[in-house]
Amino acid sequence: MKPFSFILLCALIPIALKGQLQETRRPLLQQMQEHFALREGRTLPPQHPTKCSFSLVARIRTLGRKLTDEEKQMLHLLQTRPTCQTSILSANGHFRIHFDTTGTNAGALLYQDTVKIPNSAKEYADSIAEIFETVWEKEIVEMGYPPPPSDYGIGGDDAYDIYIIEYDGMAYGETYPDSVLNPTDPTQISSSFIKIDNDYYRYYSKGLNGARVTAAHEFFHAIQIGNYRLWLEDASPFFYEISSTWMEDEVFPAVKDYLQYVRFAFSMTDIPLNEANGLVEYGRAIFAKYLEQKFGRSVIHEIWNAIHNVPSLQAIILTLQNHQTSLESEYPEFAFWHYYTGPKADLTQFFPDGYLYPEIKIYDQIVFIPPTSQSNYELRNLAFKFFQVAKNDTKDTATLIATNVNIVSALNNATDEYPFSYLIQSNGGDETYTHLSNGWGIKLQANDPQNWKSIAFINPSTIVSYDPPYPNPFIADGMRQIIFPVWIQEATDGELAVYSSDLREIYHGQKETKMKLAKKMICWDGIMNNGLLAPSGVYYYVITVKGETRHGKIAILQK
Secondary structure, three states: OHHHHHHHHHHHOOHHHHHHHHHHHHHHHHHHHHHHHHHHOOOOOOOOOEEEOHHHHHHHHHHHHHOOHHHHHHHHHHOOOOOOOEEEEOOOOOEEEEEOOOOOOOOOOEEOOOEEOOOOHHHHHHHHHHHHHHHHHHHHHHOOOOOOOOOOOOOOOOOEEEEEEOOOOOEEEEEEEOOOOOOOOOOOOOOEEEEEEOOOOOOOOOHHHHHHHHHHHHHHHHHHHHHOOOOOOOOOOHHHHHHHHHHHHHHOOOOOOOHHHHHHHHHOOOOOOOOOOOOHHHHOHHHHHHHHHHHOOHHHHHHHHHHOOOOHHHHHHHHHHHOOOOHHHHHHHHHHHOOOOHHHOOOOOOOOOHHHOOOOOEEEEEEEOOOEEEEEEEEOOOEEEEEEEEEOOOOOEEEEEEEEOOHHHHHOOOOOOEEEEEEEEOOOOOOOOEEOOOOOEEEEEOOOHHHEEEEEEEOOOOOOOOOOOEOOOEEEOOOOOEEEEOOOOOOOEEEEEEEOOOOOEEEEEEEEOEEEOOEEEEEEOOEOOOOOEOOOEEEEEEEEEOOEEEEEEEEEEEO
16 A cells, blocks of 8 residues: 555654655555455455555454554554645635645646646646535535545645645545544444545546545545444455545446446456455446435435444345335346446446456356256356357357345355356246246256345347448548538437547547538547547447437547
8 A cells, every 4th residue: 555655664664765765666556455455355456557545444443452552653654644844724624635736746737638838736636626526516515425524624724635646647536534444333433534636647537637536535435434334344345446436436436447447347347346356446436326316315324324233234234125116126127237247238227337347257157058958057146147159050049147135145155166057948848937938948956045046138239320420430631531421310419439449538629510412410530538539449438419328339540
């Protein structure tokens, strides 16, 4: 964790070695992560920029009195505030922004996300102040969450303190309580402060967009630990991260930084919902999006209100019961929604951003040799896996979704793998089988059938038919244009967004529709938001006209 490594270095080496600090941060960060992962018997995920420190802070605090003296000192140093050269107060007085105007930690605005603007530390701090006030307006005023408690002047006054430091792509930001709380204190609430990067130069979302999603994410952590609870009974702070990442897209929907983590959620469906590994919990912001789509945005607030009294998973269970449903019913449907993404996306019935999500990982391809077959697997609680079944001499294909909804096991944080089998009959089988339209019968068999849900269906198609863009591939030379036919003839304008293959937005703008060959259309010359031609590659496009959306892929070639 970067702030800890920074402070630890300052404690261990002379100030004269400050110039070497940047080179030694990463090894110390890795050492800290490895230390606590080894202690807890966890495996670190693949290297990826750290979203925030909350999971690690929560893990350390759950150890409570089991911490060694050395680890207690680490935690103390972790929660020590930086010392900055100056500060400003935000326009509405809610935030004090601490920053340096010179040196390693000095902030900088970016020109077209590629070049740091010299001597722009003050302008960067002004922008940060404005961003955090926008977050306050959204999360506190509009959404009704309580503000974080006062720190009684620790940072110079009662305004919430934001510290701008250099992270160099290692972490987006961090939220820390002001002091080590008594592990036996049932509330565990505390005032806090936030650290953010000084330019967001080496990030998926660069510049002020990186600052925007960090502000929304970290300030929601400040709300959480200042007003609700950090439950020691939670195996991981999974919902703290799910809801904070969800909040990014609520406050700044145009940035969509969370998309970089969605691929982990789609490829790690065998990890229980109530676990975190440093990656999957951020991608599972889509679970909050699922709940919002079905029950309204206030459902997340309802869960947080329940966290006053019970840990996260119980809070989700109780909130769903208040909506006359259950986690046992909703989690399999959530799993089913994963099918309708990418080319199969249905934006009205399933994930609103589903066209930007990857296709689900198929755990196993089952070759069905009639008349019967059996395939054996294992799955942990509150996890799911997708399977596909194909008969070797036909084009028939079925998709199967196995979901383990063993809530008791999940509440006990069990790590067991539970066995199950898929039975397939060519003649449909008896009434205990799911009967498909092609005559097959599918049955999930387990020792505890009440804890399982299976969904089986012949693969449908939800792709909307409409005129595709042309030419495709498109040669981008600054002169030619690619044409996107518009399906609503009375439309006068539309909105076009183009994303790279790794889901970075390269173009977004309002476009006037034009009439050509008796059809309305939108044209684009391949020039990105930064004024450069789009490089050769495959891109996703999204067109919105009068509230209706169409999407697909285009190929671009540069001369």
